[in-house]
Amino acid sequence: MARILIIEDNPANVELMAFLLTAYGHTPISAPDGARGIAEARAQRPDLVACDVNLPGMNGFAVLATLKAEPALAEVPVLAVTALAMAGDREKVLAAGFDGYISKPIEPESFVAELEAFLPGAGVPPPPAAAAHQARNTAVPVPPTQSAYPAVLLVDDDPFMLAVLADMLGDEPVRVLCANSGFDALALLEREPVEVILCDQAMPGMRGTEVLAQVAARMPTTVRLMLTGQQDMAEIEAALRSGVADAHYPKPVAAASLRERIRQAVALQRSRVAV
The missing domain is CATH 3.40.50.2300 (Response regulator)
Structure with a gap:
């Protein structure tokens, strides 16, 4: 199973995401802001990163740019998890280089499967x-x-x-x-x-x-x-x-x-x- 880094400043969102990932056998790692998220990525070498876009201090776009600029992390999929809902927001996120896009509020029934789709060779389990x-x-x-x-x-x-x-x-x-x-x-x-x-x-x-x-x-x-x-x-x-x-x-x-x-x-x- 995979190590998945959650970069998110809302503790309730982190708790739910981590709970779901653990239930399906994955190992969640979390960080409350961009700087600490980058530090965790360097230390833990996760298999996937789920990153909020509107983070305090360093936003998700800056986190993405930093991760993709590092050879050891450049191939790690980075997904945007965001409440942005205006027309064109999804296209903006993907054009910035995010590998995928998940809208908030997350759908618990499909959240893990959405992430697993970006893990090479990972199967998608049915919901509980x-x-x-x-x-x-x-x-x-x-x-x-x-x-x-x-x-x-x-x-x-x-x-x-x-x-x-x-x-x-x-x-x-x-x-x-x-x-x-x-x-x-x-x-x-x-x-x-x-x-x-x-x-x-x-x-x-x-x-x-x-x-x-x-x-x-x-x-x-x-x-x-x-x-x-x-x-x-x-x-x-x-x-x-x-x-x-x-x-x-x-x-x-x-x-x-x-x-x-x-x-x-x-x-x-x-x-x-x-x-």
């Missing part, structure tokens, strides 16, 4: 199978023979993130339930207990630590995990110290890593029940 499901307070359908499998509840306010996470767990012997808010998660838990809950932190209405505190009080044997891109860790660290959360994992997460962590969490839950 679970993306077709509406990820609101529901379960990804499983065969009846799996009804006895442990239940894993995924809680995130981004439906596409839920679909990606559910797809990562598609081959695991678990039943995947999804909720896109803390309120929906708690309502679902009134109907069906779960062995593991994997929860985002920054959600409207109820933060992840609040959700896990209620789960800890109602269902103490449930293993309570956090998966977030949060920079401010104060609340999460307090939840870990108090036992409200059992573990915290940062986004993005690779599929193999997520599956292993869920297996460990299921084993921990079983040990709690056995005590």
Whole structure:
């Protein structure tokens, strides 16, 4: 798989792009501005660069010119990722020497495939199978023979993130339930207990630590995990110290890593029940 450098000053965009790339097995590298992007390109020698055009200080056109002028980097594909939408903007970007053009806001379902088209010899995978499901307070359908499998509840306010996470767990012997808010998660838990809950932190209405505190009080044997891109860790660290959360994992997460962590969490839950 490829190393892909994201040069982007919007942290939310970086988080989403990195999450998607990691989900498909690529290694994302990021830089918040042009100067640091060039430094990362020199140090990491990425297979592809996705560069915002309207960067602070050194804009994307200057970054492109610098990269293409260096023999060691001249052959690396550089794609413009930009919100420019006026007539002729695409042609201007391509005429400047960018190898391709991706519009903002990015389309999560096609973003990775769009980048992979510029990687020599790379195949284009289908979008996550679970993306077709509406990820609101529901379960990804499983065969009846799996009804006895442990239940894993995924809680995130981004439906596409839920679909990606559910797809990562598609081959695991678990039943995947999804909720896109803390309120929906708690309502679902009134109907069906779960062995593991994997929860985002920054959600409207109820933060992840609040959700896990209620789960800890109602269902103490449930293993309570956090998966977030949060920079401010104060609340999460307090939840870990108090036992409200059992573990915290940062986004993005690779599929193999997520599956292993869920297996460990299921084993921990079983040990709690056995005590």
